[in-house]
Amino acid sequence: MKNILIINGHEKYPFAQGLLNRTLVEKMVELLKDNYNLKLTTVDEGYIIEEEIEKFKWADIIIFQHPIFWFGLPGKFKTYIDQVYQYGIFFAGGEKYGGGGLLTSKKYMLSTTWNAPESVFNDKTQFLDGKSLDEALYNIHKIHQFCGMSPMKSFSCHNVILAPNIEKYLSDLTKHLKENF
Numbered sequence: 001m002k003n004i005l006i007i008n009g010h011e012k013y014p015f016a017q018g019l020l021n022r023t024l025v026e027k028m029v030e031l032l033k034d035n036y037n038l039k040l041t042t043v044d045e046g047y048i049i050e051e052e053i054e055k056f057k058w059a060d061i062i063i064f065q066h067p068i069f070w071f072g073l074p075g076k077f078k079t080y081i082d083q084v085y086q087y088g089i090f091f092a093g094g095e096k097y098g099g100g101g102l103l104t105s106k107k108y109m110l111s112t113t114w115n116a117p118e119s120v121f122n123d124k125t126q127f128l129d130g131k132s133l134d135e136a137l138y139n140i141h142k143i144h145q146f147c148g149m150s151p152m153k154s155f156s157c158h159n160v161i162l163a164p165n166i167e168k169y170l171s172d173l174t175k176h177l178k179e180n181f
Contacts, residue, residue: 001037005059008042009066009077016067018044020113020160020169025065027170028111031177036061043080052084062106062149064140067113067160073140081143090147101148108144109152109180110137111173118158153180 006028010021022042029038039055041047056062066077073081085091094100116128124130133156134141141151155176157169 001035002060003037003039003058004032004061004063005039005041005055006063006065007077007080008040008044009064009074009080010042011044011067011069011074011076016161020157020164020166021065021067023166024111024113024157024169024173027173028063028065028177031174032181036181043074043077047080047084049083052080053086053089056084056090056103056106059106061152062108062144063111064108065111068116068137071136085143085147098142098146101146104148104150106147106149107152108149109154110140111155112137113157113160115161116158117163118156 006025008018008021008025010016010018012018025040025042029040032038039058041052041055066074069075072078089102091102092100120126120128121133121136122130128136134151134154137154144151153176155173157172159165160169
């Protein structure tokens, strides 16, 4: 049985308490628990760096569940990465820049929540200038590829504050996990 680490990178704010990200993680656990060994981390609840490193060593697949804040990672989640992704464990110097990743046997999946509507992606007349979801997540993909991990198909939920549709998100997540796991 493969090992999956699920990281909830949501950071609580008065206008965003994290219910959707928590609900998505709970659905992942429900759908994956019978066929995979699972470990969880919720960054906003605190963590011990050495334990997180051991979880990454243990995991075959890491699922990152988090909102997009200002087109990037929430601050506490970025701090988590800065503290946990250590030289000599996650990456080392390589002959070519970006070629020193040490987690080459690991796969990762990005699962993100956006207030942006889905229609702003892949449309050159919209705010993101025709970028796809994964192009908009470029820097987050590069963080994990720098460590040697291979991407799986990304998942995303859109319009999560202005027009949330939890039933659709959970249905889409179920379909995504069945197709990719």
